[in-house]
Amino acid sequence: MTGALRLKLSLLRGETACPLDLADFGRLAAIDLRTQTKSVRSDRLAVAMLDLIASGRLPPGARLPPERRIAEAASASRVCVRSALDRLKLDGYIEAVQGSGTRVVAIERGGQLIELLRANQENLEDLQDFVVFLDRCVVEQLLRDASGATLVRAADRVAALPPYWDIHALAEDEVGWRLALADASLSPIYAMIVRQLARGIRSLFGSLLRAAAATDRTAQADQLALSRRTLADAIGRRDRTAALSALASRTAAFRELDRSGMEAGERNPRNEPALQDDLILRDLAVASPEQLKDRLTREIAGMIATGHARDGARLLSERRLALVFGVSRASVREALAALKADGTVVADERSGTRSVDAPVALTSLAAADLSHLQTMSRLRGYLEVWAASRAAERGSERDFTDLRRILAEMGRSHLSPRRRIDLDLRLHLTIARAAGSAVHLYITEVLRDLMTAYFDYSLTAPAIGGGRDAMLLTHHTQIVAAILARDPVGAGRAMAEHCGAFSDRYALLTAEGEMLPCGLEADLAAGNLAPRIPAVG
Structure with missing residues:
Protein backbone atom coordinates (compact mmCIF):
# COMPACT_ATOMS: atom_id res chain seq x y z
CA MET A 1 0.00 0.00 0.00
CA THR A 2 2.79 2.43 0.89
CA GLY A 3 4.39 2.17 -2.55
CA ALA A 4 1.08 2.71 -4.35
CA LEU A 5 0.25 5.61 -2.05
CA ARG A 6 3.60 7.29 -2.74
CA LEU A 7 2.93 6.91 -6.46
CA LYS A 8 -0.52 8.49 -6.14
CA LEU A 9 0.90 11.35 -4.08
CA SER A 10 3.60 11.94 -6.70
CA LEU A 11 0.96 12.23 -9.43
CA LEU A 12 -1.00 14.76 -7.36
CA ARG A 13 2.02 16.80 -6.28
CA GLY A 14 3.96 16.68 -9.55
CA GLU A 15 7.07 15.73 -7.56
CA THR A 16 8.57 12.49 -6.34
CA ALA A 17 9.51 13.60 -2.83
CA CYS A 18 6.90 13.01 -0.11
CA PRO A 19 7.12 15.18 3.04
CA LEU A 20 4.94 12.80 5.06
CA ASP A 21 6.77 9.76 6.41
CA LEU A 22 4.29 7.17 5.13
CA ALA A 23 6.23 4.19 6.41
CA ASP A 24 6.45 5.51 9.97
CA PHE A 25 3.03 6.95 10.84
CA GLY A 26 2.62 4.38 13.61
CA ARG A 27 5.82 5.36 15.43
CA LEU A 28 5.04 6.96 18.77
CA ALA A 29 7.01 10.17 18.41
CA ALA A 30 6.53 13.82 17.56
CA ILE A 31 4.79 14.68 14.30
CA ASP A 32 6.57 16.61 11.61
CA LEU A 33 4.48 17.75 8.64
CA ARG A 34 7.23 19.93 7.24
CA THR A 35 7.44 20.00 3.44
CA GLN A 36 10.66 19.53 1.56
CA THR A 37 10.07 22.22 -1.01
CA LYS A 38 12.26 21.09 -3.87
CA SER A 39 12.76 17.79 -5.63
CA VAL A 40 15.34 17.28 -8.33
CA ARG A 41 14.27 18.89 -11.61
CA SER A 42 14.74 15.65 -13.52
CA ASP A 43 12.40 13.94 -11.03
CA ARG A 44 9.72 16.56 -11.64
CA LEU A 45 10.11 16.01 -15.38
CA ALA A 46 9.84 12.25 -14.84
CA VAL A 47 6.55 12.74 -12.95
CA ALA A 48 5.24 14.97 -15.76
CA MET A 49 5.95 12.11 -18.18
CA LEU A 50 4.34 9.65 -15.77
CA ASP A 51 1.19 11.78 -15.84
CA LEU A 52 1.11 11.58 -19.64
CA ILE A 53 1.50 7.80 -19.51
CA ALA A 54 -1.01 7.34 -16.67
CA SER A 55 -3.68 9.41 -18.42
CA GLY A 56 -3.30 7.52 -21.71
CA ARG A 57 -1.95 10.51 -23.62
CA LEU A 58 1.18 8.39 -24.05
CA PRO A 59 -0.44 4.94 -24.37
CA PRO A 60 1.41 1.60 -24.14
CA GLY A 61 3.78 1.22 -27.08
CA ALA A 62 3.71 4.94 -27.94
CA ARG A 63 6.96 6.56 -29.00
CA LEU A 64 8.27 9.43 -26.90
CA PRO A 65 9.44 12.63 -28.60
CA PRO A 66 13.24 12.93 -29.10
CA GLU A 67 15.33 14.07 -26.13
CA ARG A 68 16.18 17.34 -27.85
CA ARG A 69 12.54 18.33 -28.31
CA ILE A 70 11.64 17.35 -24.74
CA ALA A 71 14.54 19.49 -23.47
CA GLU A 72 13.34 22.48 -25.51
CA ALA A 73 9.73 22.12 -24.39
CA ALA A 74 10.64 21.74 -20.70
CA SER A 75 13.41 24.37 -20.77
CA ALA A 76 15.74 21.71 -19.41
CA SER A 77 19.16 20.39 -20.38
CA ARG A 78 19.64 17.19 -22.34
CA VAL A 79 21.37 15.74 -19.28
CA CYS A 80 18.25 16.49 -17.19
CA VAL A 81 15.97 14.86 -19.78
CA ARG A 82 18.22 11.81 -20.05
CA SER A 83 18.21 11.44 -16.26
CA ALA A 84 14.38 11.56 -16.22
CA LEU A 85 14.15 8.97 -18.99
CA ASP A 86 16.68 6.72 -17.26
CA ARG A 87 14.59 6.80 -14.10
CA LEU A 88 11.43 5.81 -16.00
CA LYS A 89 13.35 3.02 -17.72
CA LEU A 90 14.68 1.74 -14.41
CA ASP A 91 11.16 1.77 -12.94
CA GLY A 92 9.82 -0.20 -15.90
CA TYR A 93 7.56 2.38 -17.55
CA ILE A 94 9.48 2.98 -20.78
CA GLU A 95 12.11 1.12 -22.82
CA ALA A 96 14.58 1.84 -25.59
CA VAL A 97 13.68 -0.07 -28.75
CA GLN A 98 16.49 -0.42 -31.25
CA GLY A 99 15.68 1.45 -34.42
CA SER A 100 12.42 2.78 -32.98
CA GLY A 101 13.45 5.23 -30.24
CA THR A 102 12.15 5.28 -26.69
CA ARG A 103 8.66 3.89 -26.16
CA VAL A 104 6.18 3.23 -23.39
CA VAL A 105 6.31 -0.46 -22.50
CA ALA A 106 3.61 -2.76 -23.89
CA ILE A 107 0.72 -3.42 -21.53
CA GLU A 108 1.39 -7.18 -21.65
CA ARG A 109 4.89 -6.70 -20.21
CA GLY A 110 4.31 -3.72 -17.96
CA GLY A 111 3.48 -4.79 -14.42
CA GLN A 112 4.60 -1.39 -13.14
CA LEU A 113 2.60 0.29 -15.91
CA ILE A 114 -0.57 -1.47 -14.80
CA GLU A 115 0.01 -0.25 -11.23
CA LEU A 116 0.51 3.29 -12.54
CA LEU A 117 -2.73 3.22 -14.54
CA ARG A 118 -4.61 1.87 -11.54
CA ALA A 119 -3.13 4.48 -9.18
CA ASN A 120 -4.02 7.32 -11.56
CA GLN A 121 -7.56 6.02 -12.03
CA GLU A 122 -8.12 5.85 -8.27
CA ASN A 123 -6.71 9.35 -7.89
CA LEU A 124 -9.13 10.70 -10.48
CA GLU A 125 -12.12 8.96 -8.93
CA ASP A 126 -11.26 10.19 -5.42
CA LEU A 127 -10.48 13.66 -6.71
CA GLN A 128 -13.75 13.87 -8.62
CA ASP A 129 -15.70 13.11 -5.43
CA PHE A 130 -13.69 15.69 -3.48
CA VAL A 131 -14.05 18.39 -6.15
CA VAL A 132 -17.83 17.91 -6.07
CA PHE A 133 -17.75 18.48 -2.31
CA LEU A 134 -15.32 21.42 -2.60
CA ASP A 135 -17.42 23.14 -5.31
CA ARG A 136 -20.42 23.07 -3.03
CA CYS A 137 -18.44 24.46 -0.08
CA VAL A 138 -16.99 27.31 -2.15
CA VAL A 139 -20.30 28.28 -3.76
CA GLU A 140 -22.13 28.27 -0.42
CA GLN A 141 -19.53 30.51 1.20
CA LEU A 142 -19.43 32.79 -1.84
CA LEU A 143 -23.22 33.26 -1.86
CA ARG A 144 -23.26 33.84 1.90
CA ASP A 145 -20.38 36.32 2.24
CA ALA A 146 -19.62 38.03 -1.08
CA SER A 147 -20.89 41.48 -2.04
CA GLY A 148 -23.27 41.97 -4.95
CA ALA A 149 -20.52 43.38 -7.19
CA THR A 150 -18.26 40.42 -6.37
CA LEU A 151 -21.04 37.98 -7.28
CA VAL A 152 -21.52 39.67 -10.64
CA ARG A 153 -17.80 39.41 -11.44
CA ALA A 154 -17.75 35.78 -10.29
CA ALA A 155 -20.79 34.96 -12.41
CA ASP A 156 -19.19 36.55 -15.48
CA ARG A 157 -16.08 34.43 -14.98
CA VAL A 158 -18.08 31.21 -14.66
CA ALA A 159 -20.02 32.00 -17.85
CA ALA A 160 -16.88 32.80 -19.87
CA LEU A 161 -15.89 29.70 -21.86
CA PRO A 162 -12.87 29.31 -24.14
CA PRO A 163 -13.79 30.47 -27.66
CA TYR A 164 -13.29 27.03 -29.24
CA TRP A 165 -13.37 23.36 -28.29
CA ASP A 166 -9.91 22.40 -27.14
CA ILE A 167 -9.45 19.79 -24.43
CA HIS A 168 -6.32 21.44 -23.04
CA ALA A 169 -7.93 24.92 -22.90
CA LEU A 170 -11.19 23.59 -21.43
CA ALA A 171 -9.39 21.57 -18.73
CA GLU A 172 -7.33 24.64 -17.83
CA ASP A 173 -10.54 26.69 -17.69
CA GLU A 174 -12.05 24.23 -15.19
CA VAL A 175 -9.21 25.20 -12.87
CA GLY A 176 -9.53 28.90 -13.72
CA TRP A 177 -13.18 29.45 -12.86
CA ARG A 178 -12.90 27.40 -9.66
CA LEU A 179 -9.96 29.50 -8.56
CA ALA A 180 -11.89 32.68 -9.36
CA LEU A 181 -14.80 31.53 -7.16
CA ALA A 182 -12.46 30.47 -4.35
CA ASP A 183 -10.75 33.88 -4.39
CA ALA A 184 -14.10 35.66 -4.48
CA SER A 185 -15.33 33.62 -1.50
CA LEU A 186 -12.58 35.30 0.58
CA SER A 187 -11.51 31.92 1.95
CA PRO A 188 -7.73 31.56 1.73
CA ILE A 189 -8.17 27.88 2.58
CA TYR A 190 -10.34 27.10 -0.43
CA ALA A 191 -8.12 29.22 -2.67
CA MET A 192 -5.00 27.38 -1.53
CA ILE A 193 -6.58 23.96 -2.02
CA VAL A 194 -7.69 24.79 -5.57
CA ARG A 195 -4.23 26.13 -6.43
CA GLN A 196 -2.45 23.10 -5.01
CA LEU A 197 -4.88 20.66 -6.64
CA ALA A 198 -4.70 22.44 -10.01
CA ARG A 199 -2.56 19.70 -11.54
CA GLY A 200 -5.01 17.00 -10.48
CA ILE A 201 -8.10 19.01 -11.48
CA ARG A 202 -6.58 19.66 -14.90
CA SER A 203 -5.87 15.95 -15.34
CA LEU A 204 -9.35 14.97 -14.10
CA PHE A 205 -11.27 17.21 -16.48
CA GLY A 206 -8.89 16.47 -19.33
CA SER A 207 -9.81 12.82 -18.91
CA LEU A 208 -13.54 13.56 -18.74
CA LEU A 209 -13.43 15.92 -21.72
CA ARG A 210 -11.58 13.35 -23.82
CA ALA A 211 -14.53 11.05 -23.14
CA ALA A 212 -16.85 13.83 -24.35
CA ALA A 213 -14.80 14.30 -27.51
CA ALA A 214 -15.14 10.59 -28.29
CA THR A 215 -18.93 10.84 -28.45
CA ASP A 216 -21.04 13.65 -29.92
CA ARG A 217 -18.71 16.63 -29.45
CA THR A 218 -21.23 19.29 -30.45
CA ALA A 219 -23.95 17.99 -28.17
CA GLN A 220 -21.56 17.61 -25.24
CA ALA A 221 -20.08 21.07 -25.76
CA ASP A 222 -23.57 22.60 -25.78
CA GLN A 223 -24.55 20.70 -22.64
CA LEU A 224 -21.45 21.75 -20.72
CA ALA A 225 -21.79 25.38 -21.84
CA LEU A 226 -25.44 25.42 -20.74
CA SER A 227 -24.56 24.05 -17.32
CA ARG A 228 -21.98 26.82 -16.85
CA ARG A 229 -24.46 29.52 -17.87
CA THR A 230 -27.07 28.10 -15.48
CA LEU A 231 -24.57 28.13 -12.61
CA ALA A 232 -23.44 31.66 -13.49
CA ASP A 233 -27.03 32.92 -13.54
CA ALA A 234 -27.74 31.39 -10.12
CA ILE A 235 -24.59 32.93 -8.64
CA GLY A 236 -25.43 36.35 -10.06
CA ARG A 237 -28.88 36.17 -8.42
CA ARG A 238 -27.48 34.82 -5.12
CA ASP A 239 -29.84 31.87 -5.48
CA ARG A 240 -28.33 29.09 -3.35
CA THR A 241 -30.87 26.42 -4.29
CA ALA A 242 -30.48 27.04 -8.02
CA ALA A 243 -26.67 27.18 -7.77
CA LEU A 244 -26.42 23.87 -5.92
CA SER A 245 -28.89 22.32 -8.37
CA ALA A 246 -26.73 23.53 -11.27
CA LEU A 247 -23.64 22.02 -9.66
CA ALA A 248 -25.46 18.72 -9.18
CA SER A 249 -26.61 18.69 -12.80
CA ARG A 250 -23.09 19.43 -13.99
CA THR A 251 -21.69 16.63 -11.85
CA ALA A 252 -24.25 14.20 -13.25
CA ALA A 253 -23.37 15.25 -16.81
CA PHE A 254 -19.66 14.66 -16.24
CA ARG A 255 -20.30 11.30 -14.59
CA GLU A 256 -22.35 10.30 -17.61
CA LEU A 257 -19.46 11.32 -19.86
CA ASP A 258 -17.15 9.21 -17.75
CA ARG A 259 -19.45 6.19 -18.00
CA SER A 260 -19.94 6.63 -21.75
CA GLY A 261 -16.22 7.04 -22.31
CA MET A 262 -15.43 3.85 -20.42
CA GLU A 263 -18.05 1.93 -22.35
CA ALA A 264 -16.57 3.23 -25.60
CA GLY A 265 -13.12 2.04 -24.53
CA GLU A 266 -11.68 5.52 -24.14
CA ARG A 267 -9.97 4.50 -20.91
CA ASN A 268 -8.36 1.51 -22.62
CA PRO A 269 -4.86 2.72 -23.57
CA ARG A 270 -4.67 0.33 -26.52
CA ASN A 271 -7.64 2.01 -28.17
CA GLU A 272 -6.40 5.57 -27.74
CA PRO A 273 -4.71 6.98 -30.83
CA ALA A 274 -1.14 8.18 -30.62
CA LEU A 275 -0.88 11.91 -30.14
CA GLN A 276 1.23 14.30 -32.14
CA ASP A 277 4.52 15.25 -30.56
CA ASP A 278 3.58 18.91 -30.20
CA LEU A 279 0.52 18.04 -28.08
CA ILE A 280 2.65 15.85 -25.83
CA LEU A 281 5.38 18.45 -25.52
CA ARG A 282 2.88 21.13 -24.54
CA ASP A 283 2.15 19.18 -21.37
CA LEU A 284 5.77 18.60 -20.40
CA ALA A 285 6.42 21.94 -18.74
CA VAL A 286 7.69 21.45 -15.17
CA ALA A 287 8.08 23.87 -12.27
CA SER A 288 10.32 26.73 -13.29
CA LEU A 362 1.94 37.49 7.05
CA THR A 363 -0.40 34.57 6.50
CA SER A 364 -4.00 34.21 7.59
CA LEU A 365 -3.71 30.44 7.51
CA ALA A 366 -1.21 30.26 10.35
CA ALA A 367 -3.38 32.25 12.76
CA ALA A 368 -6.19 30.62 14.72
CA ASP A 369 -9.06 32.40 12.99
CA LEU A 370 -12.34 30.78 14.04
CA SER A 371 -13.82 30.89 10.53
CA HIS A 372 -10.72 29.14 9.16
CA LEU A 373 -10.95 26.46 11.83
CA GLN A 374 -14.64 25.95 11.07
CA THR A 375 -13.77 25.52 7.40
CA MET A 376 -11.11 23.02 8.43
CA SER A 377 -13.71 21.18 10.50
CA ARG A 378 -15.97 20.82 7.48
CA LEU A 379 -13.15 19.63 5.21
CA ARG A 380 -11.89 17.24 7.84
CA GLY A 381 -15.36 15.78 8.40
CA TYR A 382 -15.68 14.86 4.73
CA LEU A 383 -12.18 13.42 4.40
CA GLU A 384 -12.10 11.55 7.71
CA VAL A 385 -15.45 9.76 7.32
CA TRP A 386 -14.53 8.66 3.82
CA ALA A 387 -11.04 7.53 4.93
CA ALA A 388 -12.34 5.53 7.91
CA SER A 389 -14.75 3.59 5.70
CA ARG A 390 -12.07 2.79 3.16
CA ALA A 391 -9.48 1.92 5.83
CA ALA A 392 -11.88 -0.76 7.10
CA GLU A 393 -11.93 -2.26 3.61
CA ARG A 394 -8.29 -1.85 2.60
CA GLY A 395 -6.15 -1.54 5.72
CA SER A 396 -3.25 -3.96 6.08
CA GLU A 397 -2.35 -5.90 9.20
CA ARG A 398 0.58 -3.53 9.68
CA ASP A 399 -1.82 -0.56 9.56
CA PHE A 400 -4.02 -2.26 12.14
CA THR A 401 -1.02 -2.92 14.40
CA ASP A 402 -0.13 0.79 14.27
CA LEU A 403 -3.72 1.78 15.12
CA ARG A 404 -3.79 -0.58 18.12
CA ARG A 405 -0.47 0.78 19.36
CA ILE A 406 -1.51 4.43 19.09
CA LEU A 407 -4.88 3.76 20.72
CA ALA A 408 -3.17 1.92 23.59
CA GLU A 409 -0.98 4.92 24.36
CA MET A 410 -3.96 7.28 24.07
CA GLY A 411 -5.54 5.34 26.94
CA ARG A 412 -2.66 5.95 29.31
CA SER A 413 -3.08 8.39 32.18
CA HIS A 414 -0.89 11.41 32.82
CA LEU A 415 -0.23 12.17 29.13
CA SER A 416 0.77 15.75 28.51
CA PRO A 417 -1.62 17.90 26.46
CA ARG A 418 1.01 18.08 23.69
CA ARG A 419 1.31 14.31 23.62
CA ARG A 420 -2.46 13.85 23.42
CA ILE A 421 -2.62 16.21 20.46
CA ASP A 422 0.27 14.44 18.72
CA LEU A 423 -1.35 11.03 19.20
CA ASP A 424 -4.74 12.26 18.02
CA LEU A 425 -3.27 13.67 14.81
CA ARG A 426 -1.15 10.57 14.29
CA LEU A 427 -4.16 8.27 14.66
CA HIS A 428 -6.08 10.15 11.98
CA LEU A 429 -3.08 10.23 9.63
CA THR A 430 -2.60 6.49 10.11
CA ILE A 431 -6.23 5.92 9.15
CA ALA A 432 -5.66 8.01 6.03
CA ARG A 433 -2.59 5.94 5.18
CA ALA A 434 -4.54 2.71 5.72
CA ALA A 435 -7.20 4.02 3.34
CA GLY A 436 -4.59 4.69 0.65
CA SER A 437 -6.03 8.20 0.38
CA ALA A 438 -3.59 10.38 -1.55
CA VAL A 439 -6.15 13.21 -1.73
CA HIS A 440 -6.58 13.21 2.06
CA LEU A 441 -2.84 13.17 2.78
CA TYR A 442 -2.06 15.77 0.13
CA ILE A 443 -4.60 18.22 1.55
CA THR A 444 -3.14 17.57 5.00
CA GLU A 445 0.27 18.45 3.59
CA VAL A 446 -1.03 21.62 1.90
CA LEU A 447 -2.84 22.81 5.04
CA ARG A 448 -0.33 21.51 7.58
CA ASP A 449 -0.07 24.83 9.51
CA LEU A 450 -3.82 25.09 9.83
CA MET A 451 -4.10 21.36 10.54
CA THR A 452 -1.85 21.63 13.59
CA ALA A 453 -3.66 24.81 14.73
CA TYR A 454 -7.00 23.04 14.29
CA PHE A 455 -5.97 20.08 16.44
CA ASP A 456 -4.36 22.37 19.04
CA TYR A 457 -7.47 24.50 19.45
CA SER A 458 -10.05 21.73 19.09
CA LEU A 459 -8.42 19.57 21.76
CA THR A 460 -7.57 22.32 24.27
CA ALA A 461 -10.31 24.98 24.06
CA PRO A 462 -13.00 24.31 26.70
CA ALA A 463 -15.71 25.46 24.26
CA ILE A 464 -14.71 22.72 21.75
CA GLY A 465 -12.96 19.62 23.06
CA GLY A 466 -10.95 20.66 26.10
CA GLY A 467 -11.56 18.49 29.16
CA ARG A 468 -13.38 15.82 27.14
CA ASP A 469 -10.58 13.24 27.16
CA ALA A 470 -12.86 10.35 28.15
CA MET A 471 -15.37 11.15 25.39
CA LEU A 472 -12.63 11.43 22.77
CA LEU A 473 -11.05 8.14 23.85
CA THR A 474 -14.46 6.46 23.53
CA HIS A 475 -14.86 7.92 20.03
CA HIS A 476 -11.42 6.77 18.95
CA THR A 477 -11.95 3.30 20.42
CA GLN A 478 -15.20 2.91 18.48
CA ILE A 479 -13.57 4.10 15.25
CA VAL A 480 -10.59 1.76 15.56
CA ALA A 481 -12.77 -1.19 16.62
CA ALA A 482 -14.93 -0.81 13.50
CA ILE A 483 -11.87 -0.52 11.26
CA LEU A 484 -10.26 -3.61 12.80
CA ALA A 485 -13.56 -5.48 12.34
CA ARG A 486 -13.46 -4.44 8.65
CA ASP A 487 -16.85 -2.79 9.04
CA PRO A 488 -16.84 0.18 6.63
CA VAL A 489 -20.37 1.30 7.52
CA GLY A 490 -19.65 1.19 11.25
CA ALA A 491 -16.28 2.93 10.81
CA GLY A 492 -17.84 5.72 8.78
CA ARG A 493 -20.65 6.13 11.29
CA ALA A 494 -18.25 6.25 14.25
CA MET A 495 -16.03 8.79 12.52
CA ALA A 496 -19.05 10.90 11.56
CA GLU A 497 -20.11 11.02 15.22
CA HIS A 498 -16.57 12.00 16.25
CA CYS A 499 -16.13 14.76 13.66
CA GLY A 500 -19.70 15.94 14.15
CA ALA A 501 -19.05 16.64 17.81
CA PHE A 502 -16.44 19.21 16.75
CA SER A 503 -18.22 20.66 13.71
CA ASP A 504 -21.39 21.22 15.75
CA ARG A 505 -19.45 23.16 18.37
CA TYR A 506 -17.72 25.29 15.73
CA ALA A 507 -21.05 26.03 14.06
CA LEU A 508 -22.54 27.06 17.41
CA LEU A 509 -19.60 29.32 18.29
CA THR A 510 -19.75 30.94 14.86
CA ALA A 511 -23.50 31.53 15.18
CA GLU A 512 -22.96 33.09 18.60
CA GLY A 513 -20.14 35.25 17.28
CA GLU A 514 -17.78 33.97 19.96
CA MET A 515 -14.10 34.85 19.61
CA LEU A 516 -11.09 32.77 20.54
CA PRO A 517 -9.71 33.21 24.05
CA CYS A 518 -7.11 35.94 23.76
CA GLY A 519 -4.27 33.97 25.32
CA LEU A 520 -4.86 30.91 23.17
CA GLU A 521 -5.28 32.99 20.02
CA ALA A 522 -1.91 34.63 20.67
CA ASP A 523 -0.25 31.28 21.36
CA LEU A 524 -1.62 29.73 18.18
CA ALA A 525 -0.78 32.73 16.05
CA ALA A 526 2.77 32.72 17.40
CA GLY A 527 3.11 28.98 16.91
CA ASN A 528 3.70 28.28 20.61
CA LEU A 529 1.35 25.28 20.61
CA ALA A 530 2.49 23.85 17.28
CA PRO A 531 5.25 21.25 16.91
CA ARG A 532 8.57 22.97 16.43
CA ILE A 533 10.66 22.33 13.35
CA PRO A 534 13.81 20.50 14.51
CA ALA A 535 17.04 22.46 14.57
CA VAL A 536 18.98 21.97 11.35
CA GLY A 537 22.73 21.98 10.90
Missing part, protein backbone atom coordinates in the same frame (compact mmCIF):
# COMPACT_ATOMS: atom_id res chain seq x y z
CA PRO A 289 12.77 28.54 -10.98
CA GLU A 290 10.28 31.39 -10.70
CA GLN A 291 7.60 29.01 -9.43
CA LEU A 292 10.08 27.54 -6.96
CA LYS A 293 10.89 31.03 -5.71
CA ASP A 294 7.21 31.79 -5.22
CA ARG A 295 6.68 28.59 -3.28
CA LEU A 296 9.74 29.15 -1.12
CA THR A 297 8.56 32.69 -0.42
CA ARG A 298 5.22 31.40 0.81
CA GLU A 299 6.84 28.66 2.90
CA ILE A 300 9.27 31.02 4.63
CA ALA A 301 6.48 33.55 5.28
CA GLY A 302 4.45 30.77 6.91
CA MET A 303 7.42 29.77 9.06
CA ILE A 304 7.82 33.37 10.19
CA ALA A 305 4.13 33.62 11.02
CA THR A 306 4.24 30.48 13.19
CA GLY A 307 7.52 31.43 14.87
CA HIS A 308 9.46 28.54 13.28
CA ALA A 309 11.89 30.66 11.26
CA ARG A 310 13.54 32.55 14.08
CA ASP A 311 16.80 32.04 15.89
CA GLY A 312 16.30 34.56 18.65
CA ALA A 313 15.51 37.91 17.05
CA ARG A 314 17.09 36.94 13.75
CA LEU A 315 15.72 34.92 10.90
CA LEU A 316 17.38 31.54 10.34
CA SER A 317 20.44 31.88 8.15
CA GLU A 318 20.36 31.24 4.41
CA ARG A 319 22.37 28.08 4.98
CA ARG A 320 19.94 26.70 7.56
CA LEU A 321 16.88 27.60 5.48
CA ALA A 322 18.47 25.90 2.46
CA LEU A 323 18.96 22.74 4.54
CA VAL A 324 15.39 22.86 5.88
CA PHE A 325 13.87 23.06 2.40
CA GLY A 326 16.41 20.99 0.49
CA VAL A 327 17.24 23.79 -1.97
CA SER A 328 20.24 25.89 -2.90
CA ARG A 329 21.21 29.05 -1.02
CA ALA A 330 20.65 30.97 -4.26
CA SER A 331 16.97 29.89 -4.24
CA VAL A 332 16.61 30.95 -0.60
CA ARG A 333 18.26 34.28 -1.41
CA GLU A 334 15.68 34.92 -4.17
CA ALA A 335 12.81 34.15 -1.80
CA LEU A 336 14.22 36.43 0.91
CA ALA A 337 14.61 39.21 -1.65
CA ALA A 338 10.90 38.88 -2.46
CA LEU A 339 10.03 39.03 1.27
CA LYS A 340 12.21 42.11 1.68
CA ALA A 341 10.46 43.76 -1.27
CA ASP A 342 7.01 43.35 0.30
CA GLY A 343 8.20 44.41 3.78
CA THR A 344 7.90 41.04 5.46
CA VAL A 345 11.58 41.01 6.46
CA VAL A 346 14.22 43.69 6.80
CA ALA A 347 18.00 43.43 6.71
CA ASP A 348 20.93 45.51 7.84
CA GLU A 349 24.63 44.86 8.31
CA ARG A 350 24.53 44.96 12.10
CA SER A 351 21.52 42.73 12.96
CA GLY A 352 21.22 40.60 9.83
CA THR A 353 17.88 39.57 8.34
CA ARG A 354 14.95 39.74 10.73
CA SER A 355 11.17 39.58 10.43
CA VAL A 356 8.84 42.51 10.94
CA ASP A 357 6.88 42.20 14.19
CA ALA A 358 3.50 41.56 12.58
CA PRO A 359 3.31 37.80 12.19
CA VAL A 360 -0.47 37.56 11.97
CA ALA A 361 -0.49 39.76 8.86
